[in-house]
Amino acid sequence: MFVQILTSFLLVIPVGSSTGLQVTPPAVTGNAPAKFSPDEISDLQNKANSGDAAAQFALGKAYDAGNGVPKRSDQAALWYRKAADQGNPKAQSNLGLLYWLGEGVEQDKAEAVRWYRKAARQGDANAMFNLGAAYYNGEGIGLDDTLAYAWFLLSSEAGNSSGQDAANRSRGEHGIMGFADACIALGQMFEEGKDLPKNLESAAAWYRKAAEQGSADAQLDLAALYINTANYNQARPLCEAAAKEKLAGGFFCLGYLYQHGSGVDSNPKQAFGFYEQGARGGNVSSMQAVAKMYENGEGTNLDRVQAFTWFFFAAERGNKSAVADMKRIRSSMTEKEWKEAQKKLPPNLDRKKLDRVLQSTNSPAAP
Numbered sequence: 355m356f357v358q359i360l361t362s363f364l365l366v367i368p369v370g371s372s373t374g375l376q377v378t379p380p381a382v383t384g385n386a387p388a389k390f391s392p393d394e395i396s397d398l399q400n401k402a403n404s405g406d407a408a409a410q411f412a413l414g415k416a417y418d419a420g421n422g423v424p425k426r427s428d429q430a431a432l433w434y435r436k437a438a439d440q441g442n443p444k445a446q447s448n449l450g451l452l453y454w455l456g457e458g459v460e461q462d463k464a465e466a467v468r469w470y471r472k473a474a475r476q477g478d479a480n481a482m483f484n485l486g487a488a489y490y491n492g493e494g495i496g497l498d499d500t501l502a503y504a505w506f507l508l509s510s511e512a513g514n515s516s517g518q519d520a521a522n523r524s525r526g527e528h529g530i531m532g533f534a535d536a537c538i539a540l541g542q543m544f545e546e547g548k549d550l551p552k553n554l555e556s557a558a559a560w561y562r563k564a565a566e567q568g569s570a571d572a573q574l575d576l577a578a579l580y581i582n583t584a585n586y587n588q589a590r591p592l593c594e595a596a597a598k599e600k601l602a603g604g605f606f607c608l609g610y611l612y613q614h615g616s617g618v619d620s621n622p623k624q625a626f627g628f629y630e631q632g633a634r635g636g637n638v639s640s641m642q643a644v645a646k647m648y649e650n651g652e653g654t655n656l657d658r659v660q661a662f663t664w665f666f667f668a669a670e671r672g673n674k675s676a677v678a679d680m681k682r683i684r685s686s687m688t689e690k691e692w693k694e695a696q697k698k699l700p701p702n703l704d705r706k707k708l709d710r711v712l713q714s715t716n717s718p719a720a721p
Contacts, residue, residue, distance in 0.1 A: 390416055390422025391422065394422065398412055398413045407437045407440040407442045408437070410436045410445065411433070411434065411445040414429070414431070414434040414436075415448070417433065418434075418452075427452060427458030427459075429458070430452065431459045432458075433445075438469065438472070443472070443473040443476035443478040444473070446469045446478070447469070447470065447480050450466040450469030450470040450484065451466070452466075454466035454494070463488070465494075466494055469481075471549065474550075475551065477512065479512035479513060479517060480509075482505045482508045482509035482517060483505070483506065483516045486501075486502045486506040486509060487502070489501045489502035490506075490524075499532070500535045500536055500539050501539055503525075503535075504536040504540045506524055507521050507540065508540065509521075530568075531567065533564075534564040534567040535564070537563040538569065538571060540556075541559075541560035541561040541564070541575060541576075541579075542557070544556040544557035544560065545557035554583060557579060558580075561576040574593075574601070576592055577589045577592035577593050577596070581607070584616075589607070589617065590611060592607075594608065602633075602635030605631040605632030605640060606632040609625045609640065612625035612628060613652075622647070625647075629647065636671075638671045638672070638673050641665075641667050641673075642668045642675075644660075644664045645664035649661040649679075649683060658686065658687050659695045661683050662683040663698045665680045680711075681712055684712050
């Protein structure tokens with residue numbers, strides 16, 4: 355569970371704006387900290403000079419507030435940075451705020467976002483809120499309502515009152531499906547382990563929240579997570595539900611289970627049927643699976659013409675590995691098969707470009 359902190363950022367609507375969010379310096383909750391005595395400052399200074407990250411953060415905070423020392427943002431930034439470089443999340447968050455406001459350092463909102471992200475990854479609720487606000491306003495990073503909402507939700511769960519207000523506001527603005535999209539974004543972050551520490555249980559929990567709102571995408575993401583963790587019995591009903599809704603990803607999901615005998619008896623013919631439905635529905639993974647089954651005669655007759663055709667459609671939709679597959683199939687095709695395959699390709703296709711792609715020895719490129 356993310357750590358609770360003693361400060362929270364205020365959610366503010368800037369003057370003249372009805373939609374923007376603005377970060378502000380932390381408002382201390384509870385009793386204000388006691389004034390540092392000269393001896394306490396000296397002790398902090400000695401510890402900070404010796405490399406103690408907690409002391410470095412405390413000294414930076416003292417300079418930030420003018421507590422026992424003159425208020426100096428440049429010194430606050432200096433000591434926050436020393437602690438931040440050692441991984442102190444509160445120092446990272448506060449240093450980010452100084453960059454955001456341009457206090458003690460040259461204003462740089464992109465740099466602020468970089469520090470917010472480091473602190474948020476460690477569970478700092480203030481940084482989560484500030485990162486959400488950056489996405490919400492498109493400052494220091496691209497505008498993204500879904501990621502803004504996602505970080506507000508995390509900040510809210512960590513007990514940050516501003517995060518709670520912002521999450522409620524986002525729900526009012528984007529509704530149930532906006533909430534579902536934000537939950538999916540969090541699930542993906544936890545599953546991938548990039549913006550947040552990898553945690554498959556948390557990923558599943560957020561996907562489940564989205565699925566409970568009726569999100570088919572979340573059902574498929576959760577099913578894929580279960581498949582990747584060999585939890586096939588929980589994956590299967592989700593795949594079936596998606597396929598019942600005629601979702602192409604649901605057909606691919608079932609095809610995978612039946613092809614590999616995962617949680618069901620292996621049935622290549624049934625797998626091919628599901629993959630084919632997924633491919634016709636536009637699912638690129640299904641297109642590639644169908645092509646490979648045609649190439650190998652698995653669950654269907656061996657058919658290099660069909661294999662090449664489906665690899666082509668997968669490549670056309672951006673699947674780079676399918677280009678290499680096209681080259682391989684083309685090299686084994688008879689002239690009759692090649693003529694037949696060309697009839698199945700789009701009539702407006704640049705045939706010279708296709709020939710160059712097939713003959714190229716460079717990195718695969720889509721036709």
